[in-house]
Amino acid sequence: MSQRLLFQTNEDGSVLLGGLDDFLVSLIRDLPQVGSPEPKSESRLFPSLTEGRQPEADADWAEFVRPDLEAHFQMNRDRVEEDCQKICPEGQRSFKLEIPQESAPAWIHAINQARLSLAAKYHFSDEQLEEGTGGEGPERLAMFQMQFYGMLQEWLLSVTETL
Amino acid sequence: MRNILHILILNEAPPSNGSVALPELDQSVELDQPWNVVVHNDPVNLMNYVVKVFVKIFEFSQAKAEKHMWEVHKKGRSIVWSGNRERGELYVQQLHAYLLLATLEQSV
Numbered sequence: 074m075s076q077r078l079l080f081q082t083n084e085d086g087s088v089l090l091g092g093l094d095d096f097l098v099s100l101i102r103d104l105p106q107v108g109s110p111e112p113k114s115e116s117r118l119f120p121s122l123t124e125g126r127q128p129e130a131d132a133d134w135a136e137f138v139r140p141d142l143e144a145h146f147q148m149n150r151d152r153v154e155e156d157c158q159k160i161c162p163e164g165q166r167s168f169k170l171e172i173p174q175e176s177a178p179a180w181i182h183a184i185n186q187a188r189l190s191l192a193a194k195y196h197f198s199d200e201q202l203e204e205g206t207g208g209e210g211p212e213r214l215a216m217f218q219m220q221f222y223g224m225l226q227e228w229l230l231s232v233t234e235t236l
Numbered sequence: 237m238r239n240i241l242h243i244l245i246l247n248e249a250p251p252s253n254g255s256v257a258l259p260e261l262d263q264s265v266e267l268d269q270p271w272n273v274v275v276h277n278d279p280v281n282l283m284n285y286v287v288k289v290f291v292k293i294f295e296f297s298q299a300k301a302e303k304h305m306w307e308v309h310k311k312g313r314s315i316v317w318s319g320n321r322e323r324g325e326l327y328v329q330q331l332h333a334y335l336l337l338a339t340l341e342q343s344v
Contacts, residue, residue: 117337122328124339138329145333185281185335192280202279223282230284236292236334 076167082232086174090225093160093168100218101170101225102157105150107218108186110143114193118146118186146186152179177233184226191215269343271324273317276337277308289334290316293327318343 079091093101110118119142122134156176163169172180192202195215201207207216275286283305290301294317307314316338317327324340331338 118335120332120337120339122325122340126341130340138332141329142332181285182335185285189278189280189335199279219280226282227284230282230288236288 079169080228083171088172088174088177088229088232089169090172091163091167091169093170094166095168097221098160098168098170100221101160103218104157104183104187104222105154108146108150108183108190110146111190111194114190117189117193119143146182149179149182150186152176153183156180172229177229178236181226181229181233181236184222184229188219188222188226191219270318271321272315272341272343273324273327273331274313274339274341275304275308275316275331276339277312278337281336283309286336289331289336293330293334 076092076094078093078097079089081089081091083089119135119139121131122138123130125131153176156170156172160168160170191197195207195212197207197216197219201216202219205216205220207213207219286305286308287298287301290296290304291298294301296304304314304316317324321340328338328340
């Protein structure tokens with residue numbers, strides 16, 4: 074990362090993320106896809122009601138509650154995808170993204186989905202997550218992604234009143 | 237399952253010695269224990285996020301939300317609400333919508 078990131082809250086409540094290079098823009102654009110449920114992350118994104126203590130209740134939960142959750146998660150990812158289309162150049166080598174105030178909760182949720190999905194997909198241990206270390210190759214990139222998304226989420230939480 | 241409540245209505249004045257004779261409890265009647273909404277530790281969710289979720293869903297004060305968040309973090313779990321099953325399920329659903337690891341457990 075050679076340039077400084079800019080986090081700014083505007084008077085209208087929107088938030089501006091500036092100083093993004095190509096790589097960070099690609100991570101942001103990947104957010105909705107990274108958070109999409111896949112076999113490795115499904116059990117984390119859609120936990121059971123009783124952890125198997127009441128199989129019938131857990132089956133009902135999967136049948137009746139999960140579809141609502143899926144729709145809710147999809148809605149958040151769609152909102153992020155829509156906002157990502159407004160990423161635009163600023164200067165010669167950097168880009169900026171403006172997140173409208175009303176989109177902030179969707180971003181916070183979509184980031185959460187992506188971070189949880191990455192952790193489940195790469196089986197990061199508590200220690201790895203604590204230290205931010207993630208092995209080599211794709212794992213290392215995934216850990217960097219998690220940290221970058223975490224930083225974004227932390228910042229959005231700090232400027233957002235309600236979820 | 238439904239809760240069965242024993243309500244004793246004493247229409248008569250207590251005896252002059254001040255003691256009250258209570259009817260014998262029917263041992264065959266099942267008294268349901270309340271259900272607990274339990275939030276489990278998760279190394280991914282940010283602490284600030286968990287606090288905000290507790291405030292949003294349970295309308296906890298900031299201090300109470302932080303107390304539960306730390307309990308989850310340090311002990312691995314925290315009972316954030318107790319009561320009837322239907323409402324407990326609703327809370328678990330809301331917590332799952334915020335991607336917190338939550339389950340419903342009956343008190344023992």
